[in-house]
Amino acid sequence: MILPPLHAMPEIPWYLAVCMFLGAALYSSVGHAGASAYIALMALFGVQPAVMRPTALALNILVAGFASLRYWHARLFRWRTVWPFMLGAVPFAFLGGGIQLPGEYYRPLVGVVLLFAGIRFLLLTNLVAGRAPRDPPVWLAVLLGMGIGLLSGLTGTGGGIFLSPLLVMFAWCELRMASGVAAVFILANSIAGLAGNVVVVRALPPELPIYAVAVILGALVGTSIGTKAPPLVIQRALGLVLIIAGLKLIGVY
Secondary structure (H helix, E strand, O other), X not given: OOOOOHHHOOOOOHHHHHHHXXXXXXXXXXXXXXXXXXXXXXXXXXXXXXXXXXXXXXXXXXXXXXXXXXXXXXXXXXXXHHHHHHHHHHHHHHHHHOOOOOHHHXXXXXXXXXXXXXXXHHHOOOOOOOOOOXXXXXXXXXXXXXXXXXXXXXXXXXXXHHHHHHHHHOOOOOHXXXXXXXXXXXXXXXXXXXXXXXXXXXXXXXXXXHHHHHHHHHHHHHHHHHOOOOOHHHHHHHHHHHHHHHHHHOOOO
């Protein structure tokens, strides 16, 4: 795809694309696709709520697809762990993606999601020390996947911010392996959520190609780090960023 020159698209917030690059780099380093970061950035820069969800999900698909390949190639993925969650999540992500919430409800809801994500990144430390990972019960994973999928579709996120802490806290996956599992889960969930959202919105913003290039470049950097380096410092930094963005959205400041 050939992008028009900068002077031909003065309305495109290039600074937002740069921020999305950084968000994709940070998130993909821990196996996530960055939807909650993209939503936070778009909210802070005044993007309309109706545009935020499909844009975040479209970018999620690109980053999660790339991250899935990188983590699978690094052997940081286990199909038995992820498929029960996907079985429950995908249809409910489609359902949630087709529900349009008014802005006064959507913004606080996303704010709570971002706060949850921020706390998760700050506190997810040594939660599985001394415990051997075991496969999640299929029935429980399907039920949890249903809830994650619905909330993911409603908020325009891929669900990784909810899945990863469950995997680690219940010792269903090692921390590094959880990154690969989350990437594949996010990919499937984001496709379903966007499909349900397109039924209602039927359009994506014209700035999407610019954002797409930014997040793919960010994912290239992030997955290179994530498959080799410990993600703990990045998780803590993301936690602080998401908490600040979540407080902004729910109107604390």
